[in-house]
Amino acid sequence: MLPPSPIIDRCKTGVLAPLAFLAGTKLDVFSELSEGRRTANELAEAMSIDPDWIRPLLFALAASGLLVHADGKFRNSDEADHFLVRGKPHFIGDIGKLFEDLWRGAFLAAESVKAGKPLAAHDYNEMSDDAVNEFFIGQHPDALLTGLKLADTIDFSGARHLVDVGGGSGGLAIALCERNPSLRGTVVELPAVARVATEYMAASRAGDRLNAIDRDLLVSPLAGRYDVAVMRSLLQVLGPADCHTMLRNVRPGLAAGATLYIIGQIVDDDRLHPENVALFDLVFLSFYKQGRVHSEAETRNWLMATGYTDIRREITNNGLNMVTARVPS
Ligand SMILES: C[S@@+](CC[C@H](N)C(=O)[O-])C[C@H]1O[C@@H](n2cnc3c(N)ncnc32)[C@H](O)[C@@H]1O
Numbered sequence: 480m481l482p483p484s485p486i487i488d489r490c491k492t493g494v495l496a497p498l499a500f501l502a503g504t505k506l507d508v509f510s511e512l513s514e515g516r517r518t519a520n521e522l523a524e525a526m527s528i529d530p531d532w533i534r535p536l537l538f539a540l541a542a543s544g545l546l547v548h549a550d551g552k553f554r555n556s557d558e559a560d561h562f563l564v565r566g567k568p569h570f571i572g573d574i575g576k577l578f579e580d581l582w583r584g585a586f587l588a589a590e591s592v593k594a595g596k597p598l599a600a601h602d603y604n605e606m607s608d609d610a611v612n613e614f615f616i617g618q619h620p621d622a623l624l625t626g627l628k629l630a631d632t633i634d635f636s637g638a639r640h641l642v643d644v645g646g647g648s649g650g651l652a653i654a655l656c657e658r659n660p661s662l663r664g665t666v667v668e669l670p671a672v673a674r675v676a677t678e679y680m681a682a683s684r685a686g687d688r689l690n691a692i693d694r695d696l697l698v699s700p701l702a703g704r705y706d707v708a709v710m711r712s713l714l715q716v717l718g719p720a721d722c723h724t725m726l727r728n729v730r731p732g733l734a735a736g737a738t739l740y741i742i743g744q745i746v747d748d749d750r751l752h753p754e755n756v757a758l759f760d761l762v763f764l765s766f767y768k769q770g771r772v773h774s775e776a777e778t779r780n781w782l783m784a785t786g787y788t789d790i791r792r793e794i795t796n797n798g799l800n801m802v803t804a805r806v807p808s
């Protein structure tokens with residue numbers, strides 16, 4: 480008798496639900512359905528698309544749970560209606576652009592492994608302005624969402640000046656400053672990215688309390704006296720030696736007693752859990768020469784070696800994978 484093959488069976492089709500999500504966001508299906516229930520024909524007419532071509536996608540989205548189908552009509556699920564309708568406050572539909580980029584990297588994993596180099600290299604020092612702009616269209620909503628989750632998790636009302644280290648477009652700093660009216664935020668970034676951060680921050684509701692500084696933190700240390708620091712998806716773009724240098728160079732800019740929140744793809748010490756984090760190295764192999772999913776123990780060791788204390792790892796109920804550390808008082 481043939482042995483069961485549940486893992487292979489799952490692999491054969493598991494990729495398709497995310498791709499339905501991607502197609503739905505690219506076509507803005509969820510925004511089109513924001514007015515309420517519609518048949519495939521009604522939706523196709525509104526979108527000037529042939530109904531025979533959109534109908535299969537609508538059923539795929541309904542099968543995956545992003546749409547609901549009843550009585551011949553489709554509507555957004557509550558989740559899709561909250562997060563995927565353009566113009567709503569928590570719209571993250573453009574996140575599809577980020578994942579399209581990430582998945583393209585993952586598709587090249589075998590070739591990158593064979594070549595011994597990243598075949599879809601993301602070098603933030605070398606990226607053209609257009610490539611940086613394109614990258615952050617997808618990354619920014621994800622960073623904003625993480626900032627909102629962090630604001631839901633940690634009380635920053637007593638903090639004065641936050642530094643978002645390698646903060647990209649400043650999404651995290653923006654979300655935290657918008658939630659905390661007395662908080663100032665500074666993004667420290669490589670020059671091409673600091674320019675993008677300045678634009679995003681100027682357009683935010685907390686624009687007058689936000690700024691960007693361009694600095695390569697592997698070359699020179701952070702200056703200042705920030706009382707809180709966030710570092711999201713930064714260590715994973717660096718190899719182990721650079722992670723150590725980065726944490727050492729950030730420390731001089733943090734006041735005694737300051738807290739550092741490292742958020743990103745941090746894997747348990749068995750390197751297997753959480754599964755979605757362990758799998759992320761497929762992307763990083765194609766993106767970075769040395770950037771990888773790093774483990775909790777590696778992160779702890781760099782922090783201890785560079786003088787941080789009270790190191791704690793947690794995965795919060797709202798999905799933040801976070802290591803917290805403090806500068807000794
Ligand atoms: C994956 S992105 C994450 C951006 C942002 N933290 C976010 O969550 O959207 C990594 C960022 O680290 C920045 N970075 C990498 N090396 C850096 C360095 N040596 N100094 C400052 N920033 C750096 C890159 O420019 C890039 O914007």
